[in-house]
Amino acid sequence: MDSQQSNNQLHVVFLPYPTPGHMIPMVDTARLFAKHGVNVTIITTHANASTFQESIDSDFNSGYSIKTQLIQFPSSQVGLPDGIENVKDVKDGTSPEMLGKISHGMLMLRDPIEVMFQDLQPDCIVTDMMIPWTVESAAKLSIPRLYYYSSSYFSNCACYFVRKYRPHDHLVSDTQKFTIPCLPHTIEMSRLQLRDWVRTTNAATAYFEPIFESEARSYGTICNSFHELESDYEKVSKTTMGIKSWSVGPVSTWANKGDERKGNRGHVEKNVEKERELLNWLNSKQNESVLYVSFGSLTKLFHAQLVEIAHGLEKSGHNFIWVVRKNDRDENEEGFLQDFEERVKESNKGYIIWNWAPQLLILDHPATGGIVTHCGWNSTLESISVGLPMITWPMFAEQFYNERLLVDVLKIGVPVGAKENKLWNSFTVEAMVRREEIAKAAEILLGNGQDSKEMRTRAKKFGDAAKRTIEEGGHSYNNLVQLIDELKSLKKSKALGEKAD
Numbered sequence: 001m002d003s004q005q006s007n008n009q010l011h012v013v014f015l016p017y018p019t020p021g022h023m024i025p026m027v028d029t030a031r032l033f034a035k036h037g038v039n040v041t042i043i044t045t046h047a048n049a050s051t052f053q054e055s056i057d058s059d060f061n062s063g064y065s066i067k068t069q070l071i072q073f074p075s076s077q078v079g080l081p082d083g084i085e086n087v088k089d090v091k092d093g094t095s096p097e098m099l100g101k102i103s104h105g106m107l108m109l110r111d112p113i114e115v116m117f118q119d120l121q122p123d124c125i126v127t128d129m130m131i132p133w134t135v136e137s138a139a140k141l142s143i144p145r146l147y148y149y150s151s152s153y154f155s156n157c158a159c160y161f162v163r164k165y166r167p168h169d170h171l172v173s174d175t176q177k178f179t180i181p182c183l184p185h186t187i188e189m190s191r192l193q194l195r196d197w198v199r200t201t202n203a204a205t206a207y208f209e210p211i212f213e214s215e216a217r218s219y220g221t222i223c224n225s226f227h228e229l230e231s232d233y234e235k236v237s238k239t240t241m242g243i244k245s246w247s248v249g250p251v252s253t254w255a256n257k258g259d260e261r262k263g264n265r266g267h268v269e270k271n272v273e274k275e276r277e278l279l280n281w282l283n284s285k286q287n288e289s290v291l292y293v294s295f296g297s298l299t300k301l302f303h304a305q306l307v308e309i310a311h312g313l314e315k316s317g318h319n320f321i322w323v324v325r326k327n328d329r330d331e332n333e334e335g336f337l338q339d340f341e342e343r344v345k346e347s348n349k350g351y352i353i354w355n356w357a358p359q360l361l362i363l364d365h366p367a368t369g370g371i372v373t374h375c376g377w378n379s380t381l382e383s384i385s386v387g388l389p390m391i392t393w394p395m396f397a398e399q400f401y402n403e404r405l406l407v408d409v410l411k412i413g414v415p416v417g418a419k420e421n422k423l424w425n426s427f428t429v430e431a432m433v434r435r436e437e438i439a440k441a442a443e444i445l446l447g448n449g450q451d452s453k454e455m456r457t458r459a460k461k462f463g464d465a466a467k468r469t470i471e472e473g474g475h476s477y478n479n480l481v482q483l484i485d486e487l488k489s490l491k492k493s494k495a496l497g498e499k500a501d
Contacts, residue, residue: 009065010123010488011039015113016148017128018048018073018102019087020297021376025150025224026128027052028255029248031059034066035255036484041120042066043113045073047085069120071112078105088297103207106131117141123491126222132214144219144490151377153225153233153247154409155401157183159198160241163212168194175419182240184232185409192420193400220244222483224251224377227475228465229384229410246479252378253385254470256360275358278321281351282362285319288369288456291391291442292362294323295374299395301325303336305432310340312438313350318446319367320350323357363388369456370445372416372438375399380406387463389455391441393433394418412459416441 012033016026027042034040042049042056049068059066073085078101084090085105090098114137117125126146127134138145149156158180162168167178168191177188197204215221226249227234237243248254282290293313295301301309306324313320324337337352344350359379362368363386371383375394380402383390392403392413400421406413416438420431444452469476 009037009039010484010491011041011120012124012126012487013117013120013122014040014042014148015125015127015131015134016042016044016048017106017130018045018085021378022128022130022148022150023048023051023086024378025249025251026126026148027055028251029126029148029222029224031055031064031066031255032248032251032480033484034059034064036480037065038484039065040067041069041122043069043071043116045085046070047073047083047089051086069116071109071116074105074108077108078102080105103130107133113137114140123494124219124487129211129215132210135214135217138219142494144487147215147218147221149215149221149223151224151398152380152402152405153223153230153237153245154405155377155398156223157233157236157241158187158401158404159398160212162194162198168199182236184236187404187408189400189404190419193394193418195397195421215243220246223247224249224381226250226466226469227479228469229462230405232409246483248476248480248483250381250385250466250470250476252360252382253466254476257470275361278351278353278358279361279365282321282365282367284348285367287366289446290319290321290365290367291316291370291372291446292321292359292368293372294357294359294379295325295372295393295395296376296379297325299325299374304429307336308432308435309438310337312435313442314340314344315435315439316442316446318349318442320442321353321357321362321368322350323353323355325355372441375402375406377402381466384412384459384462385466387460389413389445389459391416391445392418394421396421396423410458410462412455412462414441414444414455 014026014030016023030040030042049070053068056066056068075082075084080090080101087099087102090102110133117137118141121141122143124144124146125134125138126148128148128150135145161180161182165181167181171178171191174192175190177190180187180189191199196202197208221243223245225234225247227247230247234245234247237245291313293309309322313322341352344352360382363371363382368388370389370391371379372391372393373379373383375392376399380390389412390406392406393416394400394403395418400418403413403415407415416433418433422431445455446452468474471477
């Protein structure tokens with residue numbers, strides 16, 4: 001009986017890309033599939049599995065059919081130290097050279113992963129957008145390949161139309177504004193805010209083209225967003241771009257619903273004492289009075305910018321929690337940050353967290369009133385899910401598009417004035433955001449003005465919608481059920497076709 005049931009059970013293999021912004025939502029999506037009765041296998045490397053294995057084991061022990069299948073990452077062959085298998089673990093992880101090494105490692109795994117696909121005989125493969133060759137892998141097995149997009153519909157649409165129509169060509173200067181064509185809203189950007197390989201054709205352009213082409217060649221796209229947030233752009237994606245898609249987000253909120261360990265999501269470290277101290281500090285603050293400042297796991301800030309942030313936060317007069325990564329510190333100048341930490345401890349206005357923070361717990365606390373964000377989609381969705389407005393400070397990749405979504409479309413973001421899409425290890429003093437701009441944005445976000453109040457009201461409405469959409473009968477819930485049913489029908493049709501042959 002059991003073997004008969006396992007033969008009928010839908011088996012889906014997930015293959016994430018080893019960087020936090022891509023891996024965390026895909027693993028959460030895989031867990032949702034398992035919680036809806038699908039047999040799930042996640043293929044990943046040893047070091048990457050260690051960051052989420054606890055959640056998988058917990059799900060498995062709760063009776064869900066989910067497991068990880070490990071594969072050896074060729075670190076030494078691509079010039080990385082053993083155990084360095086994720087972009088976040090690489091020193092200068094966002095440099096093109098280091099990104100290239102991780103990507104090369106993933107490409108070297110193609111043959112052994114395809115052997116795994118053959119052995120596992122899945123009914124569907126869900127792979128990150130950054131692994132385009134899996135379109136061919138799925139075709140060999142005569143099964144659907146789903147393209148996993150871990151950012152907003154808006155960024156996917158905007159990027160598509162910018163690449164297609166190139167409205168930024170032939171402008172007088174890099175700072176002159178252009179309008180992105182074919183979008184439901186008027187969206188203006190400058191050439192400097194586009195990725196370098198979109199501004200001008202370079203080696204990276206050839207790397208990204210097959211990635212985008214693979215979306216059109218896939219069965220469809222799974223998007224970590226939700227209908228109530230981006231219905232206009234969900235529609236553009238399906239009609240103008242012709243992409244079949246399913247919005248199943250916010251997946252982190254959904255997969256970790258009712259999970260007491262959610263503050264530790266995506267990490268193995270946890271310091272209970274430090275967490276208690278942090279919560280005591282938050283508990284002592286008034287509701288919606290604290291600004292949370294975090295730039296994700298990849299951004300590395302140079303010293304002069306850290307100084308501006310410190311003075312800007314102090315100048316604003318608001319309470320704040322600031323996450324400073326160890327790799328942000330310049331060893332010769334770290335005395336400045338230590339002095340600053342002492343000063344804000346004395347005034348009780350600020351709280352510095354070194355390196356890793358229990359972000360979901362902080363965002364969910366009633367004292368937190370807003371976040372300064374790099375506009376990475378995971379942090380953005382987490383903030384939206386708890387109804388928080390944002391100060392937008394995009395850095396690289398699609399983050400400048402996400403800023404426009406927050407500021408111009410959803411109207412729950414205050415721009416800090418970031419001008420250039422550039423990796424921080426190549427940043428210039430001219431592109432720096434000044435303390436006055438930081439303090440001004442904090443005042444707009446947490447102040448008592450009419451605009452601030454309206455922004456907070458809108459953010460709360462989106463937060464409520466985020467909670468509803470993942471409940472039974474909600475848009476994201478129904479989309480996931482519909483997708484699973486569709487994949488089951490395809491499996492059945494394929495089995496009937498093979499029987500007829």
